[in-house]
Amino acid sequence: QSVLTQPPSVSGAPGQRVTISCTGSSSNIGADYDVHWYQQLPGTSPKLLIYANTNRPSGVPDRFSGSKSGTSASLAITGLQAEDEADYYCQSYDSSVSGSVVFGGGTKLTVL
């Protein structure tokens, strides 16, 4: 059971927009801790996609965007492409958890 809750799967057709939610609580996202998002393509290491809620590292397309409100955060992907098919993880910090670093359970994005 992950501290941060993500839907196990989402899907969309090429060109569409999808969103992935990341729901936390008052001890993590709601405590104003930053949320980061990672993309993991099959058989590869996770890659930083969004940091500090809304920021894209250099090289990440602007089709990817992040937002945060209250105890939740969201990742939006517009203009869906076949190469976006991957697992996506949110990550934040939790004052009640040893070490503080917490991940969501991950969401499998399928491009139809």
Added chain:
Amino acid sequence: EVQLVESGGGLVQPGGSLRLSCAASGFTFSSFAMSWVRQAPGKGLEWVSAVRGPGDGTYYADSVRGRFTISRDNSKNTLYLQMNSLRAEDTAVYYCVKDFRGPPFEYWGQGTLVTVSS
């Protein structure tokens, strides 16, 4: 260019031990905290442990505390994870990751697979 290269994974029996290593390059190793994050087969990411840059502070997930020991040798730019009393549920790919709390995990190694089975 930041590079993190793990080694030391393999097959070990329940109750056994294994030491993972992570060779770092491309940045001032001693200035940054380092973490281990693992991923069980078909499962999500789990933060395991971290150590401060000077090596004077260590942190563990409850699931490994008392069994795993993180350390670093800043003269060799190398991070370690000593894993004792291994259990089947420790089976996972272990990633070496630059940073800990605060900065995001921007740099990940390729991972090393640890399989605990008889």
